Amino acid sequence: MVTIYDIAAKANVSAMTVSRVINNTGKISEKTRAKVKRVMEELNYVPNQTARSLVLQQTKLLFLLITDIMNPFYTTLARGAEDAAKKSGYRLLFGNSDENLEKESDYITTILTARVDGVLVAPAGDPSLPHLESLRRHNVPFVLLDREVPGIACDIVLGDSKDGARRLVEHLIALGHRSIAMVNGSSSISSARLRLQGYQDGLKLNDLPYDERYVYETSFGPLNDLTEMEQWIERMDPLPTAIVAGNNVLAIEVMRLLRDRGIGVPEHMSIVCFDDLGPYSEIEPFLTVAAQQAYQFGYMGMQMLIERIQERGTSLPWKKIVLPADLIIRRSVKDIT
Amino acid sequence: MVTIYDIAAKANVSAMTVSRVINNTGKISEKTRAKVKRVMEELNYVPNQTARSLVLQQTKLLFLLITDIMNPFYTTLARGAEDAAKKSGYRLLFGNSDENLEKESDYITTILTARVDGVLVAPAGDPSLPHLESLRRHNVPFVLLDREVPGIACDIVLGDSKDGARRLVEHLIALGHRSIAMVNGSSSISSARLRLQGYQDGLKLNDLPYDERYVYETSFGPLNDLTEMEQWIERMDPLPTAIVAGNNVLAIEVMRLLRDRGIGVPEHMSIVCFDDLGPYSEIEPFLTVAAQQAYQFGYMGMQMLIERIQERGTSLPWKKIVLPADLIIRRSVKDIT
DNA sequence: TTGTATGCGTTATCAA
DNA sequence: TTGATAACGCATACAA
Numbered sequence: 001m002v003t004i005y006d007i008a009a010k011a012n013v014s015a016m017t018v019s020r021v022i023n024n025t026g027k028i029s030e031k032t033r034a035k036v037k038r039v040m041e042e043l044n045y046v047p048n049q050t051a052r053s054l055v056l057q058q059t060k061l062l063f064l065l066i067t068d069i070m071n072p073f074y075t076t077l078a079r080g081a082e083d084a085a086k087k088s089g090y091r092l093l094f095g096n097s098d099e100n101l102e103k104e105s106d107y108i109t110t111i112l113t114a115r116v117d118g119v120l121v122a123p124a125g126d127p128s129l130p131h132l133e134s135l136r137r138h139n140v141p142f143v144l145l146d147r148e149v150p151g152i153a154c155d156i157v158l159g160d161s162k163d164g165a166r167r168l169v170e171h172l173i174a175l176g177h178r179s180i181a182m183v184n185g186s187s188s189i190s191s192a193r194l195r196l197q198g199y200q201d202g203l204k205l206n207d208l209p210y211d212e213r214y215v216y217e218t219s220f221g222p223l224n225d226l227t228e229m230e231q232w233i234e235r236m237d238p239l240p241t242a243i244v245a246g247n248n249v250l251a252i253e254v255m256r257l258l259r260d261r262g263i264g265v266p267e268h269m270s271i272v273c274f275d276d277l278g279p280y281s282e283i284e285p286f287l288t289v290a291a292q293q294a295y296q297f298g299y300m301g302m303q304m305l306i307e308r309i310q311e312r313g314t315s316l317p318w319k320k321i322v323l324p325a326d327l328i329i330r331r332s333v334k335d336i337t
Numbered sequence: 338m339v340t341i342y343d344i345a346a347k348a349n350v351s352a353m354t355v356s357r358v359i360n361n362t363g364k365i366s367e368k369t370r371a372k373v374k375r376v377m378e379e380l381n382y383v384p385n386q387t388a389r390s391l392v393l394q395q396t397k398l399l400f401l402l403i404t405d406i407m408n409p410f411y412t413t414l415a416r417g418a419e420d421a422a423k424k425s426g427y428r429l430l431f432g433n434s435d436e437n438l439e440k441e442s443d444y445i446t447t448i449l450t451a452r453v454d455g456v457l458v459a460p461a462g463d464p465s466l467p468h469l470e471s472l473r474r475h476n477v478p479f480v481l482l483d484r485e486v487p488g489i490a491c492d493i494v495l496g497d498s499k500d501g502a503r504r505l506v507e508h509l510i511a512l513g514h515r516s517i518a519m520v521n522g523s524s525s526i527s528s529a530r531l532r533l534q535g536y537q538d539g540l541k542l543n544d545l546p547y548d549e550r551y552v553y554e555t556s557f558g559p560l561n562d563l564t565e566m567e568q569w570i571e572r573m574d575p576l577p578t579a580i581v582a583g584n585n586v587l588a589i590e591v592m593r594l595l596r597d598r599g600i601g602v603p604e605h606m607s608i609v610c611f612d613d614l615g616p617y618s619e620i621e622p623f624l625t626v627a628a629q630q631a632y633q634f635g636y637m638g639m640q641m642l643i644e645r646i647q648e649r650g651t652s653l654p655w656k657k658i659v660l661p662a663d664l665i666i667r668r669s670v671k672d673i674t
Numbered sequence: 675t676t677g678t679a680t681g682c683g684t685t686a687t688c689a690a
Numbered sequence: 691t692t693g694a695t696a697a698c699g700c701a702t703a704c705a706a
Binding site for chain 2: 682683684685686
Binding site for chain 2: 691692693694697698699700
């Protein structure tokens with residue numbers, strides 16, 4: 001491996017001078033600078049970030065932990081985070097927890113040992129609290145994305161889940177639906193709780209009864225077994241005329257299930273959901289959704305994180321950004337007025 | 338920051354003993370081991386991977402460079418790579434080049450300075466050669482994914498592009514199509530070239546003429562301007578009855594364009610493409626595709642990479658894995674026999 | 675403008 | 691079974 005000492009020897013200067021050329025610090029004569037640069041080229045020198053990190057006590061490495069790499073909401077978010085990180089000269093590491101606390105725990109260990117400068121976390125849920133406390137204890141700045149975790153105060157970017165869910169319900173009601181079910185993520189996740197509340201609010205505002213048999217709670221992530229969901233659908237009697245899905249993944253799963261049972265969407269069942277489907281929505285503009293500004297989640301979250309890192313020491317108050325969801329009306333709801 | 342010296346002091350041993358406990362090396366009495374472990378717990382000790390990397394000359398960090406993070410082919414591939422890396426105790430960094438040589442170049446720099454132990458690369462195309470040469474020059478083991486680059490010998494996982502494309506064409510022909518166009522990625526990408534050849538082979542085997550006006554070459558990545566593609570479609574006179582798309586992204590773009598112009602798929606135009614659409618295909622099993630085994634690309638590529646790293650020094654011959662594509666017949670082709 | 679000494683946190687080597 | 695010392699590659703403080 002070529003080191004600054006190799007450069008120094010060949011250029012007849014000290015290692016310190018080489019370091020100064022690399023970092024553009026201190027005063028250096030143009031002649032030696034040119035000479036050092038030439039030797040660096042010749043030897044294909046690449047600075048060793050590991051050594052640099054050790055002495056500088058910073059890695060210029062940031063980490064983004066998402067819960068589902070197959071979900072366009074998170075990949076779009078990742079692009080936003082990537083762009084913002086790059087703009088500020090940080091590199092970005094990704095991790096994918098699969099909505100799984102153990103995998104999340106592994107990543108927290110990785111994050112701690114790798115000494116990254118900061119973390120963007122979409123937590124698996126409320127039980128993620130000890131993970132976040134661990135980050136806090138080790139002075140790793142972090143920003144939460146999409147989900148709040150009771151017990152921890154921090155910077156956070158959220159979507160307006162309650163409002164979005166309420167609007168989805170009211171859209172259904174406006175088109176004549178009176179029997180509306182909901183399939184949702186785990187109630188240990190703040191966004192799922194808020195979406196349920198929004199659903200309830202929507203019903204109440206329109207004098208419709210809330211019936212918990214019409215609500216099914218499962219995971220936001222890809223399910224490998226749909227039999228429970230199937231049983232829930234069988235249990236509902238009569239069937240609702242519409243279903244609100246807590247996110248896009250659930251919407252896809254419900255639709256697949258319904259179609260397999262010969263229940264056409266939207267002919268026999270209307271479906272709406274949270275989060276858009278990325279590029280798919282363009283070829284098949286089918287699902288009516290409450291689209292969140294995924295890219296902004298990543299971009300703004302990353303900006304907050306970097307600001308937090310750079311203002312280290314000073315005690316900025318915690319910031320909370322709430323992004324509205326846009327109702328995009330397409331064809332998955334039947335007008336039955 | 339808590340270091341092994343803090344542990345050592347509090348446990349009344351030397352730093353070396355602490356290091357031995359951490360790494361399970363050497364002989365240590367059960368008593369001191371227990372004592373050291375207790376102190377480590379008390380102090381919330383986390384090993385500093387940066388320091389460790391510096392002395393061990395390895396980071397246990399691997400890198401996966403993909404060209405389109407929004408494409409389910411690559412996210413599925415990423416999951417395969419992640420699983421395989423984890424199984425062997427490596428951590429994984431992701432990068433997204435956006436089919437863009439400059440971004441790819443930036444990531445190569447990142448890879449070099451971060452001193453990762455190895456890289457999985459889906460190269461942007463033939464012009465990626467200098468990037469790969471740079472990796473080779475700095476002794477960074479790498480495995481190519483999905484695309485060959487003339488001029489570099491290395492381990493590689495490929496799909497059988499030529500065969501897959503030929504089968505797509507023959508499927509169309511079997512359903513009566515005689516006028517078949519192709520929209521493809523850049524000819525500076527090996528897979529695009531092979532898919533074009535497969536297309537040509539399919540025509541020739543069935544005594545159909547090849548007409549280059551029916552072939553349009555653009556980028557495999559998301560296009561921000563579809564006017565050129567639109568002009569190509571307008572130029573074709575008469576319109577073909579079917580189009581083969583070089584990948585899933587192109588298929589989506591063509592379909593959107595056609596539908597905007599009132600050309601229904603598959604009523605007025607049949608479409609097939611390379612690569613499946615991930616979860617979306619499950620709710621809307623529409624596109625007939627040559628599905629590649631995306632997960633296997635990542636998983637097997639990662640295995641090869643890790644083997645290459647572990648057999649460092651010994652000179653294994655380069656390996657080449659070619660994965661077949663599965664023809665999945667759905668509803669995007671009209672039978673006009 | 676340039677160089678020397680020192681330390682970042684860890685592990686390998688050798689000695690006790 | 692344990693410990694002292696040097697080294698990994700670089701940057702900071704201070705000296706020249």
